[in-house]
Amino acid sequence: MKDKELLKKVNLDWLKRMYFSEPSKYIHLQKGDILLRENEPNDRLYLVLDGSLLGYLGYGSNEVFEAFRSSTDHFVGVYSFFSETHMSYSTVIAEKTCWLAYIDSGHSQHIDEEGRGFAEHFLPIVVDEIYTRQLLTQKMTIRNQEAMRKLFQSEKMAILGQLAAGLAHELNNAVGVIQRHADWMAGWASDLVGRYCEPGMQLFFQRGLQEGQAISSSEIRRRRKEIEDAFDLPSNLARQVAATGITNEDIARLDGDIQGQLEQNLAFFEAGMALHDMLAASGHASRVVRSVKELGVSNHDILARTDLRQTITESLLLLKDLLKSIQVKLELEDQLFVLANPGEMVQIWVNLVKNAGESILESGQKNGLIRIKSWLEEQSVHIQVSDNGPGIPHELLPQIFQPDVTTKVEGLSFGLGLGLSIVQRIVENMRGSVGVESLPGKTVFSITLPLSRD
Amino acid sequence: MEKIYILCVEDQREVLHAILQDLEPLADSFILEGCESALEAEELMDEVDSRGDLIGLLICDHVMPDKSGVDFLIEVNRDGRFLHTKKLLLTGLATHQDTINAINQANIDRYIEKPWAAEELVLRARQLLTLFILDKGLPYEKFLPILDTDILFERIRKS
Amino acid sequence: MMKRLKIVSWVKPAIGLLIPLFILLIPADRLLPGMSPVEHRVLALFLMAALFWIMEPIPVFATSVLIIVLELLIVSDQGFLPLRQGPGGEEWSNLLDYKEIMATFASPVILLILGGFFLAMAATKYRLDQSLAGILLKPFGSRPAVVLLGLMAITGVFSMFMSNTATTAMMLAILAPILQKLGPEDTGRVAFALGIPFAANIGGLGTPIGSPPNAIALKYMGASAVGFGEWMVFALPYTIVLLLAAWGILNYLYPFQAVSVELNLKSRFLRSTKAYIVYGTFILTLGLWLTDFAHGMNSYVVSMIPVAIFLSAGIINREDLKGISWDVLWLVAGGIALGLALEKSGLAERLVTQIPFAGQPAFLVLFLASFAGLLMANFMSHTGTTNLLLPIVAAMGSSGLILDSIGGTGALIIGVTFSISVGMALPISTPPNALAQAAGGIKTPQMAKAGALVGLTGLGLAMLMVVLLKAFNFFQS
Structure with missing residues (x-):
């Protein structure tokens, strides 16, 4: 690689000396000056001595596309000079103040000490230029794809956000209905039980409605044994009664057939708890829905x-x-x-x-x-x-x-x-x-x- | 006569209550117990075992604080005391890897997804308990009304 | 590889069948003067049994059942008719009673072993073994050599009541975490891994139910029969001394590098009613066994008590019954049937009188028989060895050989049985050895070196024991 660079350098210096050293063929450009125009003839090969230039495709139209950038020691007009058409394929504009030297079709031939002619000197330069421009195009494509991907991502996010917000809005109404009705139902049932049912049933219903499943499993286990021992109840019934959190005194207050009454009252606990859970669940659902709704709103105003x-x-x-x-x-x-x-x-x-x-x-x-x-x-x-x-x-x-x-x-x-x-x-x-x-x-x-x- | 336990492990109290409620049809023949964490379940299992009673079926949630259901079931699976205990994973939130572990390392017998249907849960529980009783060599006669007859007859025919 | 296996697979049964057939073709008189056709057949059967038990072309218990069935067919009074009659149509006088042959399946020895099985099964099911192991191991601390002694002692005690194989499996499971912690270079690994099977084999001698050979020995001791407690009077000291010797040998051959080892065992006794019944029955049965002289119920009768209790209490259920090692019971039954045929046909006596024992000192006979037993036991099943050797050894007593100088037939049987039980030099010698090799990663030479030393020590101690028993006139009283 090093040898190659050395060779190229020597060649370039030699070329500069031999072909691009005639002061009459120097050009000075100000920033913004146009050197070449797309599809217009050109028979000069420029060497950038200082400064840089940009090549555009479709300059002046809606879709301008950057084709290449040439700076010191790069060549401009390679295509039009060496091709048959002698037409420039791009518009070249000075990016800053530039000094250029050129040769035209009437240049003289020089042969170096190794016996290499013009074509041999310029072939590496032509290849190099083509390669550089190819590389630039590829980089542009990749950057383009990257931008598209990001755009797509944020688009996706935006859609998800909208979707979530829309969903939340829809659910908000449904959950609201459930919540209100559950609330009403709880009040009505509570009233009904209070008016028409025995005190035992009321107690069980209220416990379910107020507390829900408030007793921990280990506490249930402890109470289960106590209840089993105190009232000689089947183990399974004792567990269910323990889960209600009813005290032994409350149970003792039930007169007559304790087992039968407990079995009956358990249904009231279940009913109360069902309402309790419905209220809790609908409340939870509406809070979640509200949060999602807010998450979807991204209006900074x-x-x-x-x-x-x-x-x-x-x-x-x-x-x-x-x-x-x-x-x-x-x-x-x-x-x-x-x-x-x-x-x-x-x-x-x-x-x-x-x-x-x-x-x-x-x-x-x-x-x-x-x-x-x-x-x-x-x-x-x-x-x-x-x-x-x-x-x-x-x-x-x-x-x-x-x-x-x-x-x-x-x-x-x-x-x-x-x-x-x-x-x-x-x-x-x-x-x-x-x-x-x-x-x-x-x-x-x-x-x-x-x-x-x- | 030793008692057979059905043990449910679920950290959400309401859900635990619902599972136990659904299993009520089995309460005459087995003892239902609920635990809110794997650690609590471990203690209870220890106690049940040292009383000489049996854990027939373990119904377990996966996502729980402290110790996940699958980790817990893996430990139970390695415990020689609960060799025949049937294991049912009842969960809505198990990743692919959790599920693989549950099958390969915990040897679970059944996987039911939440939300579950009460009939399905009871049916599976009956099937697994039938297998448990047969595997243990316990006299199945007194459990006949709730056992799964297909499994029972199949086994009796083969032996 | 396949080819070799194939050859081996038909060569073994062929040898086992052809040699006995060849013997049958030689006229009886040419083999032993005066031998009857029935004895001739029993001799062929005995050879077949020996070859089959040694080479194992079929499982050892299958050989046993084969023996019983062949006996029923060719030497019983209800066998194939042409084989029952002599040339004149008269029945041979020394045919065996078919009921007696069949009864070997349920002979007292078998039921004694069955009782032992029930105790062991219940102990395992209610985790009495694990709970006890945890408690008993605690006092042994954490010094590796002492822990090894503890493990061996507990293994020894357990294998007195449980099968040696089951005890080994359980103790190896306890040992597994220790083995993992010991460095791969620590020779103590070998000591630990060998200590368990050795202790199980040795401990198996401690009681009549400890291992099948003991029960078989009890059967053949006949007249000079000893009770459960009497057996333990001499077997227990022997077991303790040999266990200590084995411990010393292992410590010497495979010293520990580790300074301490941790054993964490959860031991919790079950507290259910059934568990208490198991504990109670264990104590009751053991107590009755040890006090048979006081209440008159011999060990066979007592062994049926746990069977009845455990079945009635539902401690051993239908599923557990399926788990009984019928193979062990039938292996022993076949041996008893073989012994029965040897004795009842008169062949045993004829064989023994043919060999010129009379001139030999009794102690030399004892030593040679014991050494032969030890040698055989290293290569084949102990029960099989006992099945083959004891009928002949028992016959020596009635052959006019003067055994008084060593304490009679009983002493001879005990000496031989003990020598058989200490055969443990190879992985194939006993199931515990095989288990330990699989679990502990022991190389066969390592086991052989230690096992041979322990075996020879056991043989020497057995001889010494016989001498001591004679000195105390144990078998005469």
Whole structure:
């Protein structure tokens, strides 16, 4: 390679001396001057002595395409000079002030000491030029594809967001109906039972409605034995009674056939609990739906005084399943108000917490912990989301906020590789800042937002 | 006569209650027990075993805090005391790898996806308990009403 | 490889069948003067049994059943008619009673072993063995040599009541974590892995139900029969001394490099009613066995008590019954049938009188027979060896050979039986050896060196024991 370069250099110097040293054939161009025009004749071969030029295809039309760039010691007009047509295929414009030297068809022939003629001298130059331009085209194509891919990604995200928001909107109404009716039903049934049923049934119904399944399995086991012993009941019935949380005194108050009554009353507990669970489930569903709805909204214009605590709680709700085996510790101040779009805030927390949670789960770590901490300063709110996962690889850290950077090995997860770039965009839009520090066992994302005082 | 337990492990109380409720038809012949975590289940199994009673069927959720259902079932599978205990994985959220582990390492006998249908759950439980009673060599006569007759007759015919 | 296997597969049964047939073709008188046709057939049968048990072309228990069936066909009073009658149409006088042959399937010895099986099965099912092992191992601390002694002692004790193979399997499972922790260079691994099967083999001698050869020996001792407790009076000290010797040999050959080993055993006794019944029955049966002199029920009768209790209480159920080692029971039954034929046909006596024992000192006879037993036992099943040797050895007593100097037939039988049971030099010698080799990664030469030493020590101790028993006049009382 070195020999080759040396050879080329010597050749170029020799060529310069022999062909491009006639001052009458020097040209000076100002920035923006046009050297060659597309499809116009040219019989000169230019050598750039200083400066640089750009070649365009379709110059002057709607679709201009950059074909090549030539700088010092490169040649311009290679194609038109050596081809049969002597027409330029591109428009060449000076990018900055240039000095060029040229030869034209009437040039004289020189032979070097090794006996090589004109063609032999210029063949490597022609090949080199062709190769350089080929390379440029390829690079452009790749960059183009990359841009398309990113566009497609963000398009996909946008569609997903819209889809989620649309879905949430639809469900919102349905869930609302269920919630209202469950509420009404609970009140009505409660009233009915209170008016027409025996006290035992009322007690069981109310326990189910108020508490649901509030007794833990180990407590049930303990009470089961007590009830079995105290009232000489079948083991299975005792378990069911224990699950209601009814005390021994309450049971003793039932007169007559205790077993028969308990069996009867259990159905009332079940009914009460069914209503309790329906209320709880529809409430949960409507909260999730609301969070998703907000997640989908990305209209920066709607700014409101937002309680960060609430957005954090909502985002944790969305990630409930992911966080099942991970401990989440909240250390939040009371007055965390910022001027923001609540949906965007939820997006931030979802992204940060989800990243933390997934990195913990993927590492197979058992005692995962995510800590969300806040503190207030004069003008700003600081929120830290930290986890004890395996950390972000050192070499990835500088580019972690770029789109398409991911530490996740596999997975079809929502927001793949775009999450942190979204976080950064939102935070910066709000004139806040986001930073990251990561070591194995401790990764901290710190977000600073301007405080909103009323 | 030793008692046979059906043990359900599920961290969500409401769901646990629902499973036990669905298994109510089996409550006359077996003892139903619920646990909210794998650790609690381990303790209970230890206790049941040392009383000389048997764990016939273990119904277990996968996604639970502390110890996952599959990990728990793998341990039970290695435990010589529960050699014949039938294992049913009842879950909605098991990854491909979890499922592979459940089959290869925990030797689970049945996989039911959430949400489950009560009839399906009871049917599978009856089948597995039938196998348990036969494998253990327990007298099956007193369980006849709830056993799965197809499996029972097939086994008796073969032996 | 396939080709070789093929040749081997038909050569063995061919040898086992052709040699006895060849013997049958030689006129009886040419073999032994005065031998009757029935004895002639029994001799051929005996040879076949020996060849089959040694070479094992078919499983050893199949050989046993084959013996019983062939006896029924060719030497019983209900066998094939032409074989029952002499040239004049008269029945041979020394034909065997077919009922007696069939009864070997349920002879007292078999039922004694069955009782032992029931105890062992219940102990395993209710984890008495594991719980006890955990508790008993605790006092042995963590010094490797002491832990080895503990493991061997417990293995020895357990194998007195459980099958040697089952005990070995259980103890090897306990040992597995220790073996994993010891470095690959630590020769102590070999000591640990060999200690278990050796202790199981040795411990098996401790009680009449410890291993089948003991029960067979009890049967042949006939007149000078000893009870369960009496057996233990001499067998237990022998077992203890030989266990200590084996421990010393292993420590010397394969010293430990590790300084300490950890044993973590969960031992929790089951607390159910059934478990208590198992514990109670265990103690009751053992107590009755040891006190047979006081209540008059011999060990065979007592052995049926756990069978009845465990079946009635549902401790051993239908499924468990299927798990009984019928192969072991039938292996022993075949041996008893063979002995029966040798004795009742009169062949045993004739054979023994043919060999000029009379001039030999009794102790030399004892030594030679014991040494032969030890040698055979290293290459074939102990029960098989006992089945073959004891009928002949028992006949020596009635052959006019003066055995008084060593304590009579009983002493001879005990000496030979003990020597057979200490044959453990090779992986094929006993199932425990095979298990340990598979689990412990022991090389055959390592086992052979230690096993041969322990075997020879056992032989020497057996001789010494016979001398001591004679000194105390044990068999005369």
